[in-house]
Amino acid sequence: MGTFQIEGGHSLSGEIQPQGAKNETLQILCAVLLTSEKVTIHNIPDIIDVNKLISLLRNLGVKIEKIGRSNYSFQSDDLNFEYLESEAFKKDGSGLRGSIMIVGPLLGRFGKGFIPKPGGDKIGRRRLDTHFEGFIKLGAEFRYNKEERFYGVEAPNGLIGNDMLLEEASVTGTANIVMAAVCARGTTTIYNAACEPYLQQLCKMLNSMGAKIQGIGSNLLHIEGVDTFTGCEHRILPDMIEIGSYIGLAAMTKSEITIKNVGWEHLGIIPNTFRKLGITIEKRGDDIHIPAHTEGYEIQNFIDGSIMNISDAPWPGFTPDLLSIILVVATQARGSVLIHQKMFESRLFFVDKLIDMGAKIILCDPHRATVIGHDFQSNLRSTTMTSPDIRAGVALLIAAMSAKGTSTIHNIEQIDRGYENIDERLRAIGAKIKRIA
Numbered sequence: 001m002g003t004f005q006i007e008g009g010h011s012l013s014g015e016i017q018p019q020g021a022k023n024e025t026l027q028i029l030c031a032v033l034l035t036s037e038k039v040t041i042h043n044i045p046d047i048i049d050v051n052k053l054i055s056l057l058r059n060l061g062v063k064i065e066k067i068g069r070s071n072y073s074f075q076s077d078d079l080n081f082e083y084l085e086s087e088a089f090k091k092d093g094s095g096l097r098g099s100i101m102i103v104g105p106l107l108g109r110f111g112k113g114f115i116p117k118p119g120g121d122k123i124g125r126r127r128l129d130t131h132f133e134g135f136i137k138l139g140a141e142f143r144y145n146k147e148e149r150f151y152g153v154e155a156p157n158g159l160i161g162n163d164m165l166l167e168e169a170s171v172t173g174t175a176n177i178v179m180a181a182v183c184a185r186g187t188t189t190i191y192n193a194a195c196e197p198y199l200q201q202l203c204k205m206l207n208s209m210g211a212k213i214q215g216i217g218s219n220l221l222h223i224e225g226v227d228t229f230t231g232c233e234h235r236i237l238p239d240m241i242e243i244g245s246y247i248g249l250a251a252m253t254k255s256e257i258t259i260k261n262v263g264w265e266h267l268g269i270i271p272n273t274f275r276k277l278g279i280t281i282e283k284r285g286d287d288i289h290i291p292a293h294t295e296g297y298e299i300q301n302f303i304d305g306s307i308m309n310i311s312d313a314p315w316p317g318f319t320p321d322l323l324s325i326i327l328v329v330a331t332q333a334r335g336s337v338l339i340h341q342k343m344f345e346s347r348l349f350f351v352d353k354l355i356d357m358g359a360k361i362i363l364c365d366p367h368r369a370t371v372i373g374h375d376f377q378s379n380l381r382s383t384t385m386t387s388p389d390i391r392a393g394v395a396l397l398i399a400a401m402s403a404k405g406t407s408t409i410h411n412i413e414q415i416d417r418g419y420e421n422i423d424e425r426l427r428a429i430g431a432k433i434k435r436i437a
């Protein structure tokens with residue numbers, strides 16, 4: 001179990017470049033299974049989840065070449081289907097959430113796809129019904145082995161396009177169904193599709209491989225199935241969750257930071273949501289500049305004077321992955337805010353650790369927490385804590401960097417799942433952070 005030791009109370013300053021987006025990369029990597037031709041992908045982040053998926057693809061027989069620091073080529077021209085029946089696959093597949101998205105392309109191209117119950121953050125129930133209901137609508141037969149928690153879909157005679165209305169705008173579910181539907185005979189429409197930028201990126205990539213997807217960016221996708229796909233080149237967007245994490249980090253440590261090349265047009269409601277906490281965010285070309293908040297930051301009220309409420313919603317709503325960051329930053333704001341995590345059931349329990357550090361938070365129920373900001377009148381106290389999930393881990397890291405004294409965070413593998421070399425990159429702008437195990 002890895003550990004960070006953080007000496008808090010230091011302001012940072014300088015420039016930081018966001019990595020390629022974890023959640024886009026996981027979708028894009030699965031799409032390489034659709035073609036026997038070479039697919040080249042740029043700006044792949046060097047993080048645990050992505051490296052696990054790359055290794056799974058390699059074990060599945062995909063030929064993988066690293067052609068630059070963050071650039072790879074993939075060729076799926078001779079897959080090893082025996083691997084899908086092996087114990088090694090059960091272990092590899094259950095190591096991350098994103099692995100679920102190999103099922104759609106395998107089902108579409110080869111008529112069968114399997115996956116063990118995927119891993120990922122333990123943040124409450126994370127069912128897969130939307131994925132499999134979609135495959136069934138396309139004509140696949142579904143099997144589930146309860147003992148082994150192993151899912152399978154088969155369509156030996158190929159998939160047939162259909163109209164479907166998804167029960168939830170599931171991100172990985174939509175990606176999975178799209179990658180199957182592009183191979184189906186005839187037309188598929190997917191209503192209530194997730195439409196976040198990474199899904200848009202996936203659809204654009206698929207179109208550049210020969211797919212015929214319309215409605216990209218909306219929640220109604222129209223897909224004409226095609227028989228074959230060509231290779232392509234694709235570049236991963238900057239990671240919006242990492243960008244949001246740096247905005248929060250800058251404000252809470254009163255640091256002046258420039259976040260470079262953020263891809264503003266893909267950030268949606270994220271900058272304005274941080275502005276509701278009173279954080280100044282300047283657009284400088286494609287960079288975000290955060291001035292040092294030496295006078296603190298004040299949470300806005302609603303127009304009628306009622307208390308601010310920040311909650312998650314499917315895109316273009318606010319991503320649930322940044323609510324933990326919003327929550328920790330609010331602990332030093334002037335004013336109060338209600339954080340409402342609607343999607344996940346166990347993602348707010350980490351507030352116990354912040355309360356231990358002296359933060360004023362009332363956990364109303366598993367989905368809602370009220371934060372009463374300190375306005376920097378009192379510092380958080382340093383402590384020893386364990387990172388429960390990827391975003392709570394970074395929220396705790398931000399808390400530790402703003403706290404008085406030296407804190408220890410265990411289980412930093414959770415952070416390394418999604419943040420490339422975070423200690424080294426933060427040290428480069430002045431953080432006192434050591435990886436001690």
Ligand SMILES: CC(=O)N[C@H]1[C@@H](OP(=O)(O)OP(=O)(O)OC[C@H]2O[C@@H](n3ccc(=O)[nH]c3=O)[C@H](O)[C@@H]2O)O[C@H](CO)[C@@H](O)[C@@H]1O
Pocket residue numbers: 023026097098125126127167168169170171172173314319320321342343344
């Ligand atoms: C690898 C990956 O890309 N992971 C992301 C993906 O996970 P993932 O695709 O697994 O998440 P889903 O979009 O399927 O749903 C997440 C949760 O939200 C609930 N839900 C979802 C849609 C909806 O309209 N209503 C609703 O309540 C679901 O029941 C589920 O509990 O999307 C999540 C939601 O943005 C992010 O937190 C994850 O980081």
Ligand SMILES: C=C(OP(=O)(O)O)C(=O)O
Pocket residue numbers: 022023049096097098119120121321390391418
């Ligand atoms: C919840 C997340 O990831 P995953 O879906 O991979 O567990 C996340 O990135 O915040």
